[in-house]
Amino acid sequence: MPESCADLKCPNSHLAIASKKPRCGQDLVIARINELRKVSLHGACSFDRMGGSLLVRGAEREGHKQDMEERFRFIPKEIETHYLQGRESQRLSGDRGELERLRTQAILGRSLPAAPAVVFDVGGAAGVYAFPLAKQGYLVHLIDPVELHLEQARSYAASSGIALGSIVRGDARHLDVPSRSADVVLLLGPLYHLVEHSDRLAVLREVHRILTPRGVLFAAAISRFASLIDGLASGFFRDAEFRKIVAEDIASGQHRNPTNHPAYFTTAYFHRPEDLAAEVHAGGFGDVQIVAIEGPVWSAALFHEAWDDPVQRKSLMEFLSLIEREPSVQAASAHLMAVARRPN
Numbered sequence: 001m002p003e004s005c006a007d008l009k010c011p012n013s014h015l016a017i018a019s020k021k022p023r024c025g026q027d028l029v030i031a032r033i034n035e036l037r038k039v040s041l042h043g044a045c046s047f048d049r050m051g052g053s054l055l056v057r058g059a060e061r062e063g064h065k066q067d068m069e070e071r072f073r074f075i076p077k078e079i080e081t082h083y084l085q086g087r088e089s090q091r092l093s094g095d096r097g098e099l100e101r102l103r104t105q106a107i108l109g110r111s112l113p114a115a116p117a118v119v120f121d122v123g124g125a126a127g128v129y130a131f132p133l134a135k136q137g138y139l140v141h142l143i144d145p146v147e148l149h150l151e152q153a154r155s156y157a158a159s160s161g162i163a164l165g166s167i168v169r170g171d172a173r174h175l176d177v178p179s180r181s182a183d184v185v186l187l188l189g190p191l192y193h194l195v196e197h198s199d200r201l202a203v204l205r206e207v208h209r210i211l212t213p214r215g216v217l218f219a220a221a222i223s224r225f226a227s228l229i230d231g232l233a234s235g236f237f238r239d240a241e242f243r244k245i246v247a248e249d250i251a252s253g254q255h256r257n258p259t260n261h262p263a264y265f266t267t268a269y270f271h272r273p274e275d276l277a278a279e280v281h282a283g284g285f286g287d288v289q290i291v292a293i294e295g296p297v298w299s300a301a302l303f304h305e306a307w308d309d310p311v312q313r314k315s316l317m318e319f320l321s322l323i324e325r326e327p328s329v330q331a332a333s334a335h336l337m338a339v340a341r342r343p344n
């Protein structure tokens with residue numbers, strides 16, 4: 001998948017990247033592991049005195065290091081590696097990224113409570129949605145598992161003077177947030193990176209816990225057919241390995257990228273619109289609406305031309321709002337959004 005599936009979410013190009021090379025998540029993990037290794041090495045010395053073999057000790061240490069790495073990484077290594085490439089910061093430079101961002105903001109704008117209200121942006125990356133909301137007067141807390149994204153968000157907060165309520169590392173499945181403290185939760189990423197139904201349900205229940213009664217959830221998903229549509233539009237479909245990935249996406253929704261081609265995205269689950277609605281209902285939500293974010297136009301041959309013309313762009317945005325709930329075309333959108341409320 002082109003810049004697309006990667007392009008699919010994370011349009012962060014407006015965010016300034018720190019001029020100083022940020023300390024990435026991997027560095028922080030390794031630093032923490034090294035601290036812990038000092039303790040384990042000390043333990044290994046006494047084992048040595050007891051006659052333990054150096055080989056066994058080395059293997060144990062290696063195993064311990066891997067254990068620690070796993071413990072300090074909230075998400076699978078390949079997903080973290082994908083985001084540590086830092087490609088997220090350019091996601092909005094293309095027209096499709098802008099379409100996705102403007103449509104997402106239009107969808108949010110219709111159902112957000114008036115500012116000031118408390119918003120948790122879970123999986124918020126570098127804050128492409130968080131900062132504009134904070135600027136509008138919302139108290140926005142940003143949570144993401146990738147340290148690089150948090151560094152980018154902190155850097156942007158410092159350079160723009162727009163303050164967020166907090167910027168913290170975390171996993172959507174276990175939020176360190178009091179119950180009933182959020183008026184709004186944005187979940188624009190975590191649902192598609194959790195490939196097990198049980199994990200996605202755990203996230204939805206956790207979000208339900210932190211929302212106030214009648215609080216609003218916005219949860220994004222990637223369409224089951226996004227890689228097929230995108231593959232044709234971008235030329236990746238020429239690659240037999242890519243076509244195998246598409247076959248599995250369509251068959252099971254389980255997207256994997258054994259090629260490690262950076263544009264083919266990373267481990268994810270691709271939803272059908274009806275599956276997304278059922279999951280959000282199962283998480284305890286009522287009034288669940290599924291809307292298509294980009295609609296069926298994002299991969300059209302002349303999309304760029306229409307997007308660059310202000311008159312056509314305005315008309316396109318209006319048509320996309322008009323058809324966003326049309327079930328017969330929803331799955332042709334790259335992304336879907338579930339908009340739902342926590343019942344009283």
Ligand SMILES: C[S@@+](CC[C@H](N)C(=O)[O-])C[C@H]1O[C@@H](n2cnc3c(N)ncnc32)[C@H](O)[C@@H]1O
Pocket residue numbers: 008009010011012074075079083122123124125126128143144145146149170171172173187188189190193194
């Ligand atoms: C494609 S990016 C989307 C970022 C941003 N919300 C947007 O819409 O542009 C997906 C984000 O989900 C985050 N993520 C992945 N798994 C997560 C999890 N278990 N909990 C919280 N965030 C997660 C990633 O770190 C990444 O920032």
